[in-house]
Amino acid sequence: MTPEEILQGLYDETLIGNAPRVLELTNEALGMSMEPQSLLFDALIPSLEEVGARFERGDFFVPEMLIAGRAMAGAMEVLRPLLADTGVETVGKFLMGTVKGDVHDIGKNLVNIMLEGAGFEVIDLGVQVAPEKFIAAIEEHQPDIVGMSAFLTTTMPMFKANINALEKAGLRNEVIVMVGGAPVTQEYADAVGADGYAADASATVRKAKDLLEQRRSLVSA
Ligand code: B1M
16 A cells, blocks of 8 residues: 555544554554654544534534544554654653543543653543542642643633632642643633643643743743
8 A cells, every 4th residue: 555545544444433444554554664643643633623524514423423533542552652752851740631521532642642752741630530630630740730621612611610729729820731622722721811722732742841941930030
């Protein structure tokens, strides 16, 4: 198969949730020395975007979304070490979770991989993370940054609930808060009082580094 056929195959097979074939094609692509980033950004992510568009139009339902998500997650397991293994030194500690009421984790996991690749130590709290769990984890791990993902308009208000809980626990000034997820915007992030927002995984890395640098220069000033 040519690289173009592999990318097309990955796109098509993810769309129909054919996890074994997606895994096979991923391994085949890597065997041909194709870039892991290309598999992600030129095939897997566009395919999930199409899944979302079909769901919105009513052509796909939850089961189709679920199997497509699983097919992508299988490929991500193979790609994870390749994307994260850059050998850079630890630049900071990043605590991450998808907010309470929300089970989406593919985007969050991708952000984690990119952060790890850029040298962050990432502690992932998983999905459906309640404010109390964020608080307990901050106390335990003392991260530099807390990242919250939300993928539904109905779960985005949990950002504010989490930030309120941080304030109540006296921890708001101890950590940088970053938010993100498909429906989140810079305006929304500002409105809930987050320190940073990023639209995708690479932007998250850039933003996290900037925020960390700003915080460190403030502390040393
Ligand atoms: Co759901 N779902 N889903 N879903 N799902 C969306 C999000 C939706 C946009 C589909 C649509 O209508 N077009 C829609 C939300 C609409 C809205 O509220 N605006 C939706 C819905 C409605 C639902 C249910 C309510 C459906 C139902 O039951 N009726 C339900 C909710 C369940 C719940 O959470 N309580 C539901 C369920 C599911 C599945 C379980 C079936 C499955 C999730 C599987 C999983 O994650 N393990 C699923 C999937 C797969 C999707 C779509 C198709 C794909 C999401 C995805 O993984 N995208 C999605 C449609 C879409 O977004 N195109 C959809 C790929 C991923 C790489 O991108 O998630 O955007 P993304 O992550 C990006 C950025 O957002 C950013 O970086 C990531 C990487 O570049 N980012 C951050 C993420 N977190 C960040 C944190 C940061 C910074 C950046 O800082 C901390």
